[in-house]
Amino acid sequence: MIEFRPLNNLSVHLDRLIKGRLWLKVIIGLVLGAGAGVLLNPSTGLLSEEISLRLADWLDLPGQIFMRLVQMIMIPLIFTSILTGIVSNTSENLKSFGLRLLLYFVFTTAIAILIGLAVTLILKPGQYIFSLGGFPNSSESQNLPVEQTSLIENIPNAISNLIPNNPLESILTGEMLGVVIFTILIGVAITQLQEETARPIIRFSEAIQKICMIVVSWAMMLVPYAVFGLIAALLSRTGVEIFLGLGYYMGVVILGLFLLMVFYLVLVLTIIKKSPFKFLQAIREPQLLAFSTASSAAVMPLSMKTADEKLGVSSNISDFVIPVGATINMDGTALFQCVTTLFMAQAYGIELSIINLLLITFTVVAASIGTPAIPGGGVIILASVLQSAGIPIDGLIVIIGIDRILGMFRTSVNVTGDLTACLIFNRFYGDRSNTETFPNKT
Template sequence: MSNHNLLSSTVKALQPRSLKYLSTSLQGLIRGKLWLQVLVGMFLGIVVGILMGPSLGWVSPADAAAISDWLALPGKLFLALIQMIVIPLVFASIIRGLAATEDLEQLKKTGFRVVLYFIFTTAIAIVIGITIANLIKPGQYIDQQALQLASLVEPIQSTEASGSPVLDELPQKIVTLLPSNPLSAMVESNMLEVVIFAMIMGVALVMMTPLQAKPLLDLMGSLQEVCMTVVRWAMLLAPIAVFGLILQLTAKLGIDALLGMAVYVLTVLLGLLLLLALYLLIILIVAKRHPLTFLNDIKEVLLLAFSTSSSAAVMPLSIKVAEEKLGVRPSISQFVIPLGATINMNGTALYQGVAAMFLAQVFGIDIGLGGMVLIVITAVGASIGSPATPGVGIVILAMVLDSVGIPAAGIALIMGVDRILDMCRTAINVSGDLVTAKLMDSWVGSSLSHHEEQLAEQQREQIRQRTGEDVLTNQVLKEET
């Protein structure tokens, strides 16, 4: 197939530049061993936090609180920067990913299968979390007096009728998924509404004429550039951020409280390892790829995801790895990865299951099989609609606990160890996105092979560099070829 025919067959209307071309700065963070700097910051934060904490008593509680607040400031700035850019980055990436799809029929098939797969695997992840928490029972290892749980316990309301209002409100909840005010959805960080709005916008742009759609796609491209610039700034704070946040929580809780949470931490990590093993089994059976080869191919993305605690921040590198190392077609990766970074939170969902059962055990609440089913339903919905930012798991957990009558104040018990767990579950979330991209590449057919799509993508990038255009149209391609 000639260059001209190949390009014309892959461009039906518009071709925006792939997000993977913004991954250069992220690869620099990998070469600079950001993950190692983060681990060192975490270790130093624990050590200094113990020295300042109530266990040793070297610093008065008032002084320790004041000092740790200042030392945690870079961490709070880091979280604020990442949270600030996630919604515009995901919004722009989904729109441009949809606009890059050359075939509407393929888009329909891919979108339907991806959403079903995300819901199914999220539910499986929560069930794994609930199961291992019931087997290990980490809540039984907590010294309630040492952690002063009595001050946290609140009156527990009955949840016997909790299923009825959910069914009664279901029609209205379905209607509210379509945002009546998209700006309000963005301000309130309602990610599910933002994703639906972005998908509607993307499909509408595909059906418009190139001249009408190009200005908005150019704007979305500039928005992506701005967001990734802010991510680069935030990454400069990452090691100091982890140091300050870990120090603050360790100084507040003390070493005894943290040691008491060791079984809970190990339970969550075991669940995440089981989920990763499930991913590797899927890759082996469906994609016929050796698990160790797959892990070696994606290790850079996992290390960066671990360092940033944000699957959205590593999207450019995820797309690059999916296309260049896993052999995923660009039309699949540019749609699945941005969507997965927003609604595929399997690691976070597993954590919800473990944490909910852990706190139920700590407070002596028997939620029963019905409560466990309600946890699965609530956590699936909450995980799908959550922003891909650090610490969002705690926000989701509050919703899950409320659904089964577990005191949300119990979240204070797990805050001290959430930093390390947040980084680990983000790495699992990103690995899940890459597995999904590889599976969809195998399941969804296309008129072009991976090699042909990659070759066309390279040729389009050369044209962009010559013309200075971000979004290419058929007219530009004809002039250049």
């Protein structure tokens, strides 16, 4: 005789199966959210557009609460993490470490842009967009020399503006790059103080950092529900036709991001001499969270925890590299901005010379450094890249419709790049007493 188990027994078994496995919970949330979003979309005819939009607002609620909790403690967490990371390094170690980290970020960003240039110039996604009726027409497409001259003239101002004249204003407006530079300067200044004077500041910073991580642990309880709601709300609001019309362009961007991911894995294999597959397995939780939230800032605390516990990175390395990387190391975003700029140039029939491409490359590097680590940050900055290249920004309205989907992919790549940088710099500057990488920790 067949024995039927009560449903509550099955639910307990399922809960035991996924207990402590955030990545599995996120996958379940993604799948269920995607299914619910497709069903709630007005195009299915099951619900009216008004009801669908109202349901989407409620589905967004857990995700919005999660994002606000993380953003609430983001600036104090970045401030204290960078401070403790700097103070933990010796003064001489910091000079070479900080400069090489900046050069490394510039190098990987340049590689991302070269990959973006290559895939876009070879596959030419912009040549097919007009046949799909995707872009608005524009006659303002031939003002390249004027825009390029203004860009060159603005370079000195852009460099000087990196240092905030009012740190409190940067904090209140959420200008993360200004906060990071201010924090680095304060951290370096602290290393010049006598130990007795600096000790209370360091203890206070460590206490604030731990408090922030406790708040993050509370927010992480919402993650599976936030993922479900964010994906369901996204797909219930987005029409299927926009994906079909721009599918080739999306494929080119995702191909470029995949090649950039392969580049990171090659670095892990050649420099760290560890299996890329073990690396991917260790970082799956921050990758999935990045994919679902499309925000590097939201994933930063989990990335730091993963680097310390699963990658064996010294805390003084991860405390410095990840907050800085979440602000200025936007390789996936740089690739997206490069591909999109060339895509729109091709769509509007604008021929770009080698000088044009070099100027676009420089602008994308500068723009990616200043890109906010929030959903949609890439498109916000992309407008300045297009203007600097003399390309009409009319087509951005089309890109905005699919940006959240592409943002999920490029944020996962950004987070992977930060964790790769942690491993590489831990290899040369980490705690020599801890030589084990990818330790078996639960």
